[in-house]
Amino acid sequence: MEPGAGVARPTPRASATTRPFWDGCRRGVLLVQRCRACAAHTFTPQDFCRTCLSCDLDWVESGGEGVIVTYTTIWRPQTPAFEVPYVVAVVALTEGYEMLTNIVDSEPAEIQVGAKVHVAFRDVAPDVTLPCFTVVAS
Template structure:
């Protein structure tokens, strides 16, 4: 998929470990690993639980609801394939894990730390859909 100036936007590389996550995104479902031993949620995808080191993880659906922890607005992109401005954010999901993502459909000057957010999905390549977040109106 082309972006600014007809340049190809870099996309994540799918691996055997991350495949369930990316397949969920293609279906419009945010998946996260949950530890079968301690019930902790694990993101980014790992081979073991970060809390108890158990290798017994399962994929479960996340609510996709959370709160904006921090963000930055990018005005000078790493590559011209990205249209500016865009917002890179850390979101704390209600399940207790954090995700680095993009905040979309919001004016940079109106974004506030602590805002309630909800996942939305954006197709960025024929076979890649990214989970992004948007501010939920109060």
């Protein structure tokens, strides 16, 4: 049996707080919250700013550019729904926030800390699109 055959991939569920983020991903737009009081970006979606605790947050479009802060290559999946190898990384985006994500369309041996990346959306279920990242050729 092939990896993932007959096994549903676990997918995130939107809440009232996260719905704008997931709706943006479905449209191919990376959204992030920005505080109206201090202009800090907040990710993961929250009801308040992590910097100043204001509840006055807007959704703004992120440029989707960043660098890999750290990563790991998964060779043995937690569930058969995932094909290996796959790369899980923390990406620091230019707006000043970090995101846990997958690096796609790159060989694991070619991925390195400090590599520039760009968002690449992947449909993983009929109603779920994930923001993944690809390495930008230098």
